[in-house]
Amino acid sequence: MVGSVPGTAVPEPPDEKGRPDRKGRPDGQRQHAGTGAPPDERARPSGTRSRADLWVPALALVPLGLLAAASWSGRWVRPSADDWCFLPVVRDEGVSGIVGKFYLDDNGRIANGLLVGAYAKFGVAGHQWFALVSGVLMLGILWAVAAAALRRAGLTVPRGTALLIASMVTALFLFVTTNTYKTFYWPAASVSHTLPPVLACAATIPLLRARSRTGRTMASACVALMGLVIGTLSEETTVVVVVVLFAGLLIGHRVLPAHARTYGWAWCAAGIAGTGIGALILLASPGSRTRRERFGARNADLLAPDALIASLRGFGEIMVTVTTTWQYIGAVAAGLLLGLVARRADGGPLRPPPHWPLLAVTGTLALLVSGYLCTVITYPAFGERVATANRLWNDYLLLYIALLVGAGLLLGQAARRLVRHTGPAKAVCAVLCVLVCVGPAVSLMRLDTNMRARAQRWDHQDRWLRERAAAGAEVLPYKAVTVSGMLEPFGRQGRDTWPAGCVADYYRLERVTYSTELP
DSSP states (O other), rough: TTTTSSSSOOOOOOOGGGGGOSOOOTTTOOTTTTTTGGGSSOOOOOTTTHHHHHHHHHHHHHHHHHHHHHHHHGGGOOTTTTHHHHHHHHHHHHHHHHHHIIIIOOOHHHHHHHHOOOOTTHHHHHHHHHHHHHHHHHHHHHHHHHHHHHHHHOOOOOTTTHHHHHHHHHHHHHHSOOOOOOIIIIIHIIIIIIIIHHHHHHHHHHHHHSSSSHHHHHHHHHHHHHHHHHTOOOOOHHHHHHHHHHHOOOOOOOSSOOHHHHHHHHHHHHHHHHHHHHHHHHHHHHHHHHHHHHHHHHHHTTTTTHHHHHHHHHHHHHHHHTTTTGHHHHHHHHHHHHHHHOOOOTTOOOOTTHHHHHHHHHHHHHHHHHHHHHHHHHHHGGGGGGOOOGGGGGGHHHHHHHHHHHHHHHHHHHHHHHHHHHHHHHHHHHHHHHHHHHHHHHHHHHHHHHHHHHHHHHHHHHHHHHHHTTTTEEETEEEOSSSSOOOOOOOOOTTOOTTTTHHHHHHHHHHHEEEESOO
């Protein structure tokens, strides 16, 4: 499995009968002329281990430790905002109840309802375990994608390289954000905006591993099925998937070899078809029509000049925020490190793809187009807040991070041709990978403290409400207990009542009233 392959190159075969070569060099002493590999990257005997086989896995422990610590803090998560409304439905009507509510009343997202029901049926425990389960799932998918891509490219890399790339991308995606709680810990937001782009990446694994006609057919079926799921899970990720696959159709005849073009086009077309069908199911649902009417998101409203200009302004602010967040340089460092340590099967250094300028331009345009379209469709519901509601960016933020890794890979390939000794460059990349994890680690420590304080207060009020409800009370006071800007009943000094009705349903009360103190 690539990512667990020792960092060895294929040694040059001996001359006939082991005789010296034309320059008089005996067998075993000839150099790798023509490979372009610097002296420190010459082929090593099979079975030996390079230093990179030790420090690359060790470096991966930094983002993995960050993810583990963040997952451990998930034990302090308690329901809030939309969770209050989901829990009573799942408790009383089961998973089918929440799916029906989504399809008929709320938003039309069938797959979204299934995932919400999957964690909400466990009550508070489902919220506490969600961070760990979703974090491991996302890391596992990205690890599998990275390993399959390296294997498909025929590269030899040190042990743990695929894991390092996947863990760095996961850490940057989840924790380099202005509100980690809404990105990672809040299940409702994660199911709608954080998980979908990673699940979409899973559709590439069968494509990268396909070796036969049956495998290619299965890969096309998998991407169609995943597209159907994404189409009924998240409107924004649907936009990103369709734009990326359409871009693949446009440039496939230039970047794919002749024997793979037909299959590449068929795979992209299958993904677009599956995603389109899912999107049509969602848009035709009663819940989606109700949501569009409630937020004024009909086609005429979305395409109004004022809305388009405001969306462009909001997207511009988002791009400024993202591109000036220095921690994302960790993605470039990870890609640069990959370019420095990876070798071809013949032991030579990597060379850039022949059409890399076209790939870079197409990827950048896909990011800009999909990001702007996502802003357009979310603007009616969020208005000017689209520029600050960071959880809405996650649908295309993963694409941005992937492009940065690709840029770093190109830089690494260039450095291997220009620099004789790559040790200093590798050391700089390793230091950057560590440094970009320091800021999120500090933020997670502060967030853990706030989450623990909120959990203690929430649990205290929860016990009191349950005891009084069991004693026959029908109307009880409730004090908002918030964290990280999450919505709670009676926000803004009691002026915002939502979701007070859902809280009353959760505790089986007639209603709850505004209180300024905990019971």
